[in-house]
Amino acid sequence: MLAFLASHNNDxxxxxxxANGQWVxxxxxxxxxxxxxxxxxxxxxxxxxxxFDHASTGALHCQTGAPSLWQGALFDWLxxxxxxx
Numbered sequence: 502m503l504a505f506l507a508s509h510n511n512d513x514x515x516x517x518x519x520a521n522g523q524w525v526x527x528x529x530x531x532x533x534x535x536x537x538x539x540x541x542x543x544x545x546x547x548x549x550x551x552x553f554d555h556a557s558t559g560a561l562h563c564q565t566g567a568p569s570l571w572q573g574a575l576f577d578w579l580x581x582x583x584x585x586x
Contacts, residue, residue, distance in 0.1 A: 553570050557570060558570070
């Protein structure tokens with residue numbers, strides 16, 4: 502059932518992310534990408550989660566639908582994590 506739903510995904514960003522994950526990890530199952538990410542991200546020194554809520558005007562968007570919000574957060578994190586770059 503999940504494979505059927507995934508095959509009908511029309512979101513270009515999501516389709517690219519899945520295909521790229523399959524290519525990067527050398528796997529053919531789109532759902533194995535999630536498992537591969539979960540195993541490989543366990544070595545992160547830190548994890549930062551951001552909720553784009555009503556106050557941030559991101560409550561009605563996913564990260565693909567609100568690129569200025571997530572890109573701004575990403576670039577702020579990069580500047581804080583790697584100062585002087």
